Amino acid sequence: MSETKTGQTRKVTIKAFRFNAETDYLPSYKSYTMEVGKDELILDLLNRIKWEHDGSFSYRRSCRHGICGACAIKVNGKATLACKQNAMELLDLFNNELVFEPSSTKRAVKDMIIDKSDFWEKHAAVKPYVVADIDPHPEHETKQSIAEFNKFLDSDLCIQCGACHYSCPALEANEDYLGPAALNAAYRFTVDTRDTAAKERLEITAQSGSGVWDCVKCYECAEACPKEINPIEKITKLHNMQFEQGVAVSNVATRHAEGFVRSIKKHGFLDEADIVVYSEGYLGMYKHIKTAIKMARAGKIHWEDGLPWVDNMPKIKNLEEVQKLIEISQTNKL
Amino acid sequence: MSEQLHYALYTGCTAKQSTPELLSSTLAVADKLGIKITILEEASCCGASHLQDFDEFLAHVLNARNICYAEKLGLTMITICNTCQLNSAMTKHALDSDPELKARVNEKLAEVGLEYKGTSEIKHFLYALIDDYGLDNIKNKVTTPLSAFNIAPFYGCHNIRPSELHGSSNGGENPYKPTSLDSLIDALEGNPVDYDHKNKCCGFHVELQANHTSEVLAGNAMIDAVDNNADLMVTPCPLCHLKMDTYQDSVGKVIGRDIELPVLHMPQMVALALGCTEKEIGLNFHVQKATQIFTEAKRA
Numbered sequence: 001m002s003e004t005k006t007g008q009t010r011k012v013t014i015k016a017f018r019f020n021a022e023t024d025y026l027p028s029y030k031s032y033t034m035e036v037g038k039d040e041l042i043l044d045l046l047n048r049i050k051w052e053h054d055g056s057f058s059y060r061r062s063c064r065h066g067i068c069g070a071c072a073i074k075v076n077g078k079a080t081l082a083c084k085q086n087a088m089e090l091l092d093l094f095n096n097e098l099v100f101e102p103s104s105t106k107r108a109v110k111d112m113i114i115d116k117s118d119f120w121e122k123h124a125a126v127k128p129y130v131v132a133d134i135d136p137h138p139e140h141e142t143k144q145s146i147a148e149f150n151k152f153l154d155s156d157l158c159i160q161c162g163a164c165h166y167s168c169p170a171l172e173a174n175e176d177y178l179g180p181a182a183l184n185a186a187y188r189f190t191v192d193t194r195d196t197a198a199k200e201r202l203e204i205t206a207q208s209g210s211g212v213w214d215c216v217k218c219y220e221c222a223e224a225c226p227k228e229i230n231p232i233e234k235i236t237k238l239h240n241m242q243f244e245q246g247v248a249v250s251n252v253a254t255r256h257a258e259g260f261v262r263s264i265k266k267h268g269f270l271d272e273a274d275i276v277v278y279s280e281g282y283l284g285m286y287k288h289i290k291t292a293i294k295m296a297r298a299g300k301i302h303w304e305d306g307l308p309w310v311d312n313m314p315k316i317k318n319l320e321e322v323q324k325l326i327e328i329s330q331t332n333k334l
Numbered sequence: 335m336s337e338q339l340h341y342a343l344y345t346g347c348t349a350k351q352s353t354p355e356l357l358s359s360t361l362a363v364a365d366k367l368g369i370k371i372t373i374l375e376e377a378s379c380c381g382a383s384h385l386q387d388f389d390e391f392l393a394h395v396l397n398a399r400n401i402c403y404a405e406k407l408g409l410t411m412i413t414i415c416n417t418c419q420l421n422s423a424m425t426k427h428a429l430d431s432d433p434e435l436k437a438r439v440n441e442k443l444a445e446v447g448l449e450y451k452g453t454s455e456i457k458h459f460l461y462a463l464i465d466d467y468g469l470d471n472i473k474n475k476v477t478t479p480l481s482a483f484n485i486a487p488f489y490g491c492h493n494i495r496p497s498e499l500h501g502s503s504n505g506g507e508n509p510y511k512p513t514s515l516d517s518l519i520d521a522l523e524g525n526p527v528d529y530d531h532k533n534k535c536c537g538f539h540v541e542l543q544a545n546h547t548s549e550v551l552a553g554n555a556m557i558d559a560v561d562n563n564a565d566l567m568v569t570p571c572p573l574c575h576l577k578m579d580t581y582q583d584s585v586g587k588v589i590g591r592d593i594e595l596p597v598l599h600m601p602q603m604v605a606l607a608l609g610c611t612e613k614e615i616g617l618n619f620h621v622q623k624a625t626q627i628f629t630e631a632k633r634a
Contacts, residue, residue, distance in 0.1 A: 076510065076511075077510060077530070078510040093508060093510070093511055094511065169534060169535050169551055170540070170544070170547055173537075173546065173547040173550040173551055174544065174546065174547045177547075208543065209544075212387075213540075213543050213544070214540060214543070214544045214547065215540075216535050216537055216539055216540050216544075216547060216548070216551065217383050217491070217492075217535075217539040217540075218491040218495065218534075218535035219491055219492070219495035219496050220491075220495065220535070222495060222496040223495050223496060223497060223509050223510075230496070236383075236386055236387060236390060237390075239386075239387035239388070240387065240388070240389065240390050243388060243389070251543075252542050252543050253542070253543035254388075256384055256542055256543060257384045257385065257387045257388035258388050260379065260381060260382070260384050260385040260388065261385065261388065261389070261392070263379070264378055264379050264385070264396065268377075268378040268379065269347040269350060269351070269378065269379050270347040270379040270382065272347065272348070272351050272352055276542065279542050279543075280542065287545075290583075290584075291580060291581065291584070294580065294583075294621045295352065295580060295621060297621075298618070298619055298620060298621050299354075299618065299619050300351075300352040300353070300580070300619060300621070301351075301352060313351075314350050314351070316375065316376055316377060316378050317375040317376040318376045318446075321376075321399065321446040321448075322378045322396065322399070324445060324446055325392075325395050325396060325399060325442055325443070325445070325446060326392065326396075328442055328445055329389075329391060329392045329395040329442045330389055330392050331389060331391060331392070332388055332389040332392075334388070
């Protein structure tokens with residue numbers, strides 16, 4: 001690594017993931033050395049690998065304006081929209097060593113190009129369009145107030161680049177999970193006043209195993225989105241809407257959420273043992289017996305905690321304030 | 335430091351129940367460093383993102399009430415749990431940037447004689463130690479260097495993401511390349527382990543409803559640490575700690591590997607290096623045996 005005299009360019013080596021699903025058994029990483037200028041984008045570096053080093057290097061690109069979503073890759077594990085990202089910034093962050101990989105290495109087809117079919121299938125599954133009876137001969141446009149429009153303004157900016165989807169660890173562990181991009185789309189159309197399929201979409205996103213309850217709350221999606229949409233914020237809103245609109249059914253996940261109010265009302269604190277019993281039900285507790293014994297041995301919990309007439313829970317000071325606030329502020333019910 | 339540091343401590347629920355060692359080691363570290371702590375005994379649960387899923391407005395009201403008590407003392411509120419940090423900071427951000435929401439919340443708080451003003455900062459103890467107390471000052475107080483240990487820092491999501499929310503209270507930590515815990519380990523003369531999963535999710539929040547996902551995420555992180563020669567793992571979050579320590583056996587079964595990795599709370603690690611007592615550090619409260627670390631540290 002050397003800074004040139006002007007300080008305007010830097011000589012760096014880029015390691016790029018190389019793989020051709022048709023001919024290769026395993027991927028490899030190849031190194032390319034080049035002088036990088038201060039205004040160059042990651043997309044410029046992808047172009048230069050192809051144009052100056054190896055014409056067979058493959059990647060998707062189209063608009064160069066951060067609007068088509070084609071050029072999303074990962075640089076040192078960071079979701080990156082290549083045409084929006086200044087290269088120098090990442091060279092500074094990663095000590096002048098850049099590693100280019102496709103958004104999802106296990107879905108690689110050729111080099112940076114991946115098979116995004118799972119992304120599109122999940123996107124399609126949430127009915128990502130306005131469902132409405134349209135008057136074929138309307139006399140005026142559908143009217144929407146600015147406040148109504150603002151509800152979905154940012155979620156509508158999604159360019160389907162897949163940066164959040166392929167940064168989501170829940171999706172990597174559970175292939176049924178819809179993921180942040182599809183859930184953001186579900187939110188976008190559910191809050192649209194022209195739409196009539198809100199309940200249907202909320203039911204789709206309420207399913208155990210695939211819906212919002214499988215989000216692990218890691219905020220990787222919020223960090224990854226190049227359009228600053230904050231998908232997990234929309235996921236939280238979908239959670240709330242399931243209760244508001246009576247779609248939530250009583251299950252381990254919904255009781256876990258609602259059970260917090262029950263605990264806080266009694267103690268101010270969350271009762272860690274009670275929330276497990278309340279969410280799982282007494283019959284579901286068999287799964288937790290081994291852990292409970294281990295925790296009791298370590299002194300983390302005490303055997304008498306489980307007795308209904310024993311209250312070992314610490315209480316906060318001024319608990320009655322919290323009880324009053326719950327009484328006057330709670331709007332949702334399970 | 336010319337003036338004594340003084341914080342309002344928001345303990346969260348876990349430190350008052352299943353991880354008493356977190357509270358005792360935090361107080362011991364503060365004591366050793368001459369940091370004054372006032373515990374917010376009035377503070378209730380932050381909602382841990384689950385109350386937020388059920389009733390977001392109620393969660394804002396309760397978190398705003400907690401912050402009110404720090405404001406009354408005129409102190410910065412410190413947290414010792416990443417999830418408490420996230421949810422308190424989210425309420426602060428929401429109220430400070432939305433006057434209409436702030437007014438609605440204050441209307442409720444007025445019923446119990448409180449008012450949220452937005453005058454207290456909220457930061458995790460990790461960043462209070464690094465940014466306010468200073469790594470060099472901590473280094474000077476080390477009596478038991480941790481040089482015998484390869485320590486894998488596990489950052490926990492809610493201190494580093496979303497970076498836009500935390501930027502002003504976590505020293506601008508980059509979530510793709512966090513450094514604070516690594517430098518703290520360095521200052522205590524331990525050997526920080528570099529591994530890919532240090533900034534990844536432990537899976538705690540879906541422990542009940544998506545158990546397999548939860549176990550896989552925790553397992554991926556732990557075996558990555560072990561494969562990079564970690565002797566122990568350290569985390570600033572008691573929820574990560576519960577997942578990694580309490581469920582280590584079942585995680586190992588799901589992932590198909592025997593894991594034996596003691597997991598320390600961040601303040602326990604500092605307490606160990608500052609020469610706090612065995613009782614204060616509380617390694618006996620761990621499910622994965624960790625008491626030997628105290629003797630090993632002293633021996634070295």
